[in-house]
Amino acid sequence: MRITLKVWRQPGPAVAGAFHTYHADDVSPDMSFLEMLDVVNEDLTAKGEEPIAFDHDCREGICGTCSLMIDGVPHGPKRATTTCQLHMRTYEDGDVIVVEPWRASAFPVLRDLVVDRTAFDRIIQAGGFVTAPTGSAQDGNAMLIPKEVSDLAMDAAACIGCGACVAACPNGSATLFTAAKVSHLALLPQGQPERQRRVQAMVRQMDAEGFGGCSNFGECEAACPKEISLENIARMNRELLRATLAQRPAGRMESGAG
Amino acid sequence: MKFDAKIPAGPLEEKWDRHLANLKLVSPTNKRKFHIIMVGSGLAGASAAASLAELGYTVSCFCFQDSPRRAHSIAAQGGINAAKNYQNDGDSTWRLFYDTIKGGDFRSREANVYRLAQVSANIIDQCVAQGVPFARDYGGLLANRSFGGAQVSRTFYARGQTGQQLLLGAYQALERMIARGSVTMYSRHEMLELVVVDGQARGIVARDMITGKLESFAGDAVVLATGGYGNVFFLSTNAKGCNVTAAFRAYQKGAGFANPCFTQIHPTCIPVSGEHQSKLTLMSESLRNDGRVWVPTVGGDKRAADAIPTGERDYYLERKYPSYGNLAPRDIASRAAKEVCDEGRGVGPGGRGVYLDFASAIARVGEDTIRERYGNLFEMYERITGENPYVVPMRIFPAVHYTMGGLWVDYNLMSTIPGLHVTGEANFSDHGANRLGASALMQGLADGYFILPYTIGDYLAGTKLQAVDASHPEFKAAEARCKAQIDRLLSINGTRSVDSFHRELGALMWEQCGMARNRAGLETALKRIPELRAEFWENVRVPGSAATLNQSLEKAGRVADFMEFAEMTCLDALTREESCGCHFRTEYETPDGEAQRNDAAFTHVAVWEYGGEGKRPIRNIEPLEFEFVKLATRSYK
Amino acid sequence: MSPLSALWHATVGKKIVMAVTGIVMVLFLISHVISNVLIFSNPGHLDSYGAWLRSLGPLLWIARAVLLACVILHGIAAWQLTQRAHAARPDGYDKYERQVTTYAGRTMRWGGVLLAVFIVFHILHFTTGTFHPDFHPGEVGRNVITGMAVTPVAIFYLVAMLALGAHLWHGTWSVFQTLGINHPAWNRSRKVIAIGLAVLIAGGFATIPLAALLGWLR
Numbered sequence A: 001m002r003i004t005l006k007v008w009r010q011p012g013p014a015v016a017g018a019f020h021t022y023h024a025d026d027v028s029p030d031m032s033f034l035e036m037l038d039v040v041n042e043d044l045t046a047k048g049e050e051p052i053a054f055d056h057d058c059r060e061g062i063c064g065t066c067s068l069m070i071d072g073v074p075h076g077p078k079r080a081t082t083t084c085q086l087h088m089r090t091y092e093d094g095d096v097i098v099v100e101p102w103r104a105s106a107f108p109v110l111r112d113l114v115v116d117r118t119a120f121d122r123i124i125q126a127g128g129f130v131t132a133p134t135g136s137a138q139d140g141n142a143m144l145i146p147k148e149v150s151d152l153a154m155d156a157a158a159c160i161g162c163g164a165c166v167a168a169c170p171n172g173s174a175t176l177f178t179a180a181k182v183s184h185l186a187l188l189p190q191g192q193p194e195r196q197r198r199v200q201a202m203v204r205q206m207d208a209e210g211f212g213g214c215s216n217f218g219e220c221e222a223a224c225p226k227e228i229s230l231e232n233i234a235r236m237n238r239e240l241l242r243a244t245l246a247q248r249p250a251g252r253m254e255s256g257a258g
Numbered sequence B: 001m002k003f004d005a006k007i008p009a010g011p012l013e014e015k016w017d018r019h020l021a022n023l024k025l026v027s028p029t030n031k032r033k034f035h036i037i038m039v040g041s042g043l044a045g046a047s048a049a050a051s052l053a054e055l056g057y058t059v060s061c062f063c064f065q066d067s068p069r070r071a072h073s074i075a076a077q078g079g080i081n082a083a084k085n086y087q088n089d090g091d092s093t094w095r096l097f098y099d100t101i102k103g104g105d106f107r108s109r110e111a112n113v114y115r116l117a118q119v120s121a122n123i124i125d126q127c128v129a130q131g132v133p134f135a136r137d138y139g140g141l142l143a144n145r146s147f148g149g150a151q152v153s154r155t156f157y158a159r160g161q162t163g164q165q166l167l168l169g170a171y172q173a174l175e176r177m178i179a180r181g182s183v184t185m186y187s188r189h190e191m192l193e194l195v196v197v198d199g200q201a202r203g204i205v206a207r208d209m210i211t212g213k214l215e216s217f218a219g220d221a222v223v224l225a226t227g228g229y230g231n232v233f234f235l236s237t238n239a240k241g242c243n244v245t246a247a248f249r250a251y252q253k254g255a256g257f258a259n260p261c262f263t264q265i266h267p268t269c270i271p272v273s274g275e276h277q278s279k280l281t282l283m284s285e286s287l288r289n290d291g292r293v294w295v296p297t298v299g300g301d302k303r304a305a306d307a308i309p310t311g312e313r314d315y316y317l318e319r320k321y322p323s324y325g326n327l328a329p330r331d332i333a334s335r336a337a338k339e340v341c342d343e344g345r346g347v348g349p350g351g352r353g354v355y356l357d358f359a360s361a362i363a364r365v366g367e368d369t370i371r372e373r374y375g376n377l378f379e380m381y382e383r384i385t386g387e388n389p390y391v392v393p394m395r396i397f398p399a400v401h402y403t404m405g406g407l408w409v410d411y412n413l414m415s416t417i418p419g420l421h422v423t424g425e426a427n428f429s430d431h432g433a434n435r436l437g438a439s440a441l442m443q444g445l446a447d448g449y450f451i452l453p454y455t456i457g458d459y460l461a462g463t464k465l466q467a468v469d470a471s472h473p474e475f476k477a478a479e480a481r482c483k484a485q486i487d488r489l490l491s492i493n494g495t496r497s498v499d500s501f502h503r504e505l506g507a508l509m510w511e512q513c514g515m516a517r518n519r520a521g522l523e524t525a526l527k528r529i530p531e532l533r534a535e536f537w538e539n540v541r542v543p544g545s546a547a548t549l550n551q552s553l554e555k556a557g558r559v560a561d562f563m564e565f566a567e568m569t570c571l572d573a574l575t576r577e578e579s580c581g582c583h584f585r586t587e588y589e590t591p592d593g594e595a596q597r598n599d600a601a602f603t604h605v606a607v608w609e610y611g612g613e614g615k616r617p618i619r620n621i622e623p624l625e626f627e628f629v630k631l632a633t634r635s636y637k
Numbered sequence C: 001m002s003p004l005s006a007l008w009h010a011t012v013g014k015k016i017v018m019a020v021t022g023i024v025m026v027l028f029l030i031s032h033v034i035s036n037v038l039i040f041s042n043p044g045h046l047d048s049y050g051a052w053l054r055s056l057g058p059l060l061w062i063a064r065a066v067l068l069a070c071v072i073l074h075g076i077a078a079w080q081l082t083q084r085a086h087a088a089r090p091d092g093y094d095k096y097e098r099q100v101t102t103y104a105g106r107t108m109r110w111g112g113v114l115l116a117v118f119i120v121f122h123i124l125h126f127t128t129g130t131f132h133p134d135f136h137p138g139e140v141g142r143n144v145i146t147g148m149a150v151t152p153v154a155i156f157y158l159v160a161m162l163a164l165g166a167h168l169w170h171g172t173w174s175v176f177q178t179l180g181i182n183h184p185a186w187n188r189s190r191k192v193i194a195i196g197l198a199v200l201i202a203g204g205f206a207t208i209p210l211a212a213l214l215g216w217l218r
């Protein structure tokens, strides 16, 4: 089939970008979206133009590297599917597809469709961990964790850090990402000792990165390829409220970047 | 090249403990003064970087992804082994050790493998403490499953995302150390050269993948945790970025490369759908617990699966291996699939696929039970192929999955270059000629959490290190070499893309050095690879500049190394004149088609030494001695 | 930083402030709507309600101060969060498709501005009488009837009540999320409660201008 692409091209971080139109004439329905872009890139290379830069690695929906705003929806139209797992059979001959990078001031564009998501790493640095230095652990079965709790924590821990939640949110908010990690660790007994500091430090870092606040629009959940639930946002808010009411000064975590 | 594996003396069970007692220690105040360069942030790299920083060392950590959390370890699905014997089914350190040694077809070191089994239990404890949400049963205890045909249930898992959860645990520990300032993280940095000063590994040159700047980093020791080289086959289950560059550059600097031909092919992957295919997706092996593998009895049968009556189906695994049936080990299942496809009985586009049919399981236990067991996998399959496996049998085909070969290391995980340590899939590791399912995660974390942090201290405490910084001439020379290669790649301006070369190389390797190998094929490959390489250097087209994010340039550098590396792999396969584990030479098979080992001549590690530019590599051997186990022959009939 | 000021400085904290002030305002509106619909039984009831209010003396002023503080805090937080949201995405998308945001969610900001305008107008209308054509202090029922008799005013009230309904629909659901009041067992009912409250309050108020427009209020 024939597909027309309107792709955002931007040579570098501080350079103005623009949309360019490309045609992919021989698209097979079995191709993944990224394989379709590979083909376009082979064409561009053959013509002596620079290929479109886009992030990807595992191409099986788990590493969270691929991104792309496809026709106004992060990761494209299929529910619970990353861009690398989106297949061209979703489209029809003659379709025109608009492809843009994630847009958020905390995710500056590096080139074409590639953005810088290190803000997420810094949110984790602020407190998204359990302090458990190597060698200090007790036996894995010494702590009983009800299956339900463990499953719920796993639901939250499934986040792949792709940033689609930020891309989808009208406020450019990283609340779903942050809430997923706060929830994962707040639910488990291992996360208890640092529970209050963690949520305060992570929320502070999230704000410091320049993400917007949450208006509970729910776009993030709809866009999330791992179906991270809005329940996590409620849980994070509750955690923050509880931490504040517990009157612990909002100190830095011992090793937090705050 | 001489190899001292530095295996401690004493009974197998006591070697590691005795060794630990004898290792030199670095005093707490001195640790900070030692700078360790950690290349790689996968399970092996992140766990070691975090642990070393916790001990007090100054660490710089590198990865080519935009975040350490995206290392390829994230993709591991099935689980991680540990000899906990929580299930009371008779598992023990010894049994895990023996299974691993035997699974590796007796081509690994007893002492290393035993240690791996010993520390396996600590890994689970450590990961639980970090908050890894392993599966649990209703009583709140850790759940286990049996994996890859093991006779005991010793595999721990977190849904189908075990690698992800383990990596996030290590990543979070790493981020904690980054926040504390003990680790400096360099993401989107690709190591291009190892720098050796006075015979010791003292640093690396890396390219900042955003600005294109080449930067030198000097330290007191270098660790490579850069993963496997499965992408030499172009199509594999590995992430697109996986490469051999770091390991290969170290090899060019004098590190021995062990057993490159030991590459594992996984039997249950989604088949290639067309020319455009860019990678292959693994379907968990657990599917073989309920799925039945078959192809039509006669070749060229174009009927739909459900139109083929039972009598005209060949359930070839059940037929050939009645006791293991569909659960035959990975290499056997893979080769059997290739055989039937070579006979023209393959199904799906291109005839490179076999059916994995759930119809009888659905009839037996019901669709709901199957959905409960494999729902996610079925969804994934449907997403990729557009076919509903509840109705139409799945199509599967083997694909390159894991590489047992890697840089040679001694018991301390140090390569033949003093100061250069290698961990995880990047080293030649503990898996011999074949890795058991769920053992790679175990090995990466064993290396990173519980072995390297001790052994590297021994090296640092016991070695005289001159003050060296990035202004040393060796660094300048290494930078110049990198720059020259980049400039050369950009200036060729030929007519073929990097990918087209990589595809061609991969297809050649798959054909001649894949599941089944033979002299003629390997010799063909060894003739063709240098030609292809020459064409690459004359005719590749790498658009763009060196001073920006340039993905074509990144790929070109990696493919250039694969081109050299492929040759060494074929040479290794050619010179190992036996079949063992995943290395199957058609000349060496038993009358009933099993791998025929040649213990007298090949109970050794083949270690390749760089012979210089344009010269063939030199084959050395490290003999393997078996003091504690008897070499046995597998039989899965 | 004290915990409370830390809260105010966090985006989540500002939302918590909006939620709490929102709840206070909702509680006021519940009592306000109940007393207002009394007008249908007998406008005199409204007068005695007003008289009772004024009899509270200082208490009334405290209540007024609290309400005023709520409106102001709510407004400031709304303004700041809106600015933040704009700063978080300075360059918009060429193509952007909302998947799930409700109309109510989408209109929170402009709807809020409309409500602010309404509140100012409303106080100048019925409390101070400034905008009232024929204001009689104390005769609350009569003031409402005569005030609403001016058609454009009644229409303005209706529009404002539409905005209020939308604001409360998304706002009430949002409060549950913001304050972390959730449980899988009754999460579905959060939307029902939100719509119910919005319809009852805004609908209740709207009956008055509607009745006036239809000529039923005299």
Ligand SMILES: Cc1cc2nc3c(=O)[nH]c(=O)nc-3n(C[C@H](O)[C@H](O)[C@H](O)COP(=O)(O)OP(=O)(O)OC[C@H]3O[C@@H](n4cnc5c(N)ncnc54)[C@H](O)[C@@H]3O)c2cc1C
Pocket (backbone or CB within 6 Å): B039, B040, B041, B042, B043, B044, B045, B062, B063, B064, B065, B068, B071, B072, B073, B074, B075, B076, B077, B078, B079, B080, B081, B162, B163, B189, B190, B191, B192, B225, B226, B227, B228, B237, B238, B239, B242, B243, B245, B246, B282, B401, B402, B423, B424, B425, B426, B437, B438, B439, B440, B441, B442, B444
């Ligand atoms: C699909 C799949 C499923 C698997 N499932 C299982 C399983 O269930 N159980 C199991 O035990 N094993 C499994 N494995 C194997 C296992 O995942 C890997 O062997 C293991 O994770 C490798 O870890 P690592 O840390 O050695 O390397 P990786 O995780 O590959 O990390 C390599 C790191 O090195 C960095 N790097 C590489 N080159 C450079 C360079 N030149 N410069 C800078 N940085 C560089 C990368 O950025 C990355 O951070 C699976 C593998 C695959 C492909």
Ligand code: HEM
Pocket (backbone or CB within 6 Å): A213, A214, A215, A216, C015, C016, C018, C019, C021, C022, C023, C025, C026, C029, C071, C074, C075, C078, C079, C081, C108, C109, C111, C112, C113, C115, C116, C167, C168, C170, C171, C172, C174, C175, C176, C178, C179
């Ligand atoms: C001064 C006029 C008002 C303005 C400018 C205003 C503005 C806003 C805005 C912009 C929001 C969304 C904030 C966000 O999620 O980002 C909001 C939420 C809300 N508003 Fe208002 N509003 C006003 C008056 C009112 C009134 C009178 C009420 C109650 C009757 C009210 C109740 C709420 C509630 C309950 C929320 C939800 C808070 C949350 O999300 O937790 N608002 N308001």
Ligand code: HEM
Pocket (backbone or CB within 6 Å): C029, C032, C036, C049, C050, C051, C053, C064, C067, C115, C119, C122, C123, C126, C127, C140, C144, C157, C164, C205, C206, C208, C209
């Ligand atoms: C049709 C709908 C409404 C009618 C008929 C109405 C009527 C009145 C009347 C008659 C008064 C004066 C009471 C007195 O002075 O004793 C009043 C006061 C007030 N109303 Fe309304 N009202 C309506 C809707 C609203 C709404 C939607 C809001 C808020 C968003 C609101 C907020 C107020 C406030 C804050 C006062 C002042 C209270 C005080 O301090 O005395 N009203 N209203």
Ligand code: SF4
Pocket (backbone or CB within 6 Å): A158, A159, A160, A161, A162, A163, A164, A165, A166, A176, A177, A180, A220, A223, A224, A225, A226, A227, A228
């Ligand atoms: S919450 Fe979902 S959308 Fe956001 S980063 Fe995680 S996986 Fe991606």
Ligand code: F3S
Pocket (backbone or CB within 6 Å): A168, A169, A170, A171, A172, A173, A174, A175, A176, A213, A214, A215, A216, A217, A218, A219, A220, A221, A230, A233
């Ligand atoms: S879309 Fe944005 S507003 Fe909140 S609920 Fe999701 S972060």
Ligand code: FES
Pocket (backbone or CB within 6 Å): A055, A056, A057, A058, A059, A060, A061, A062, A063, A064, A065, A066, A082, A083, A084, A085
């Ligand atoms: S490339 Fe890894 S999730 Fe898409």
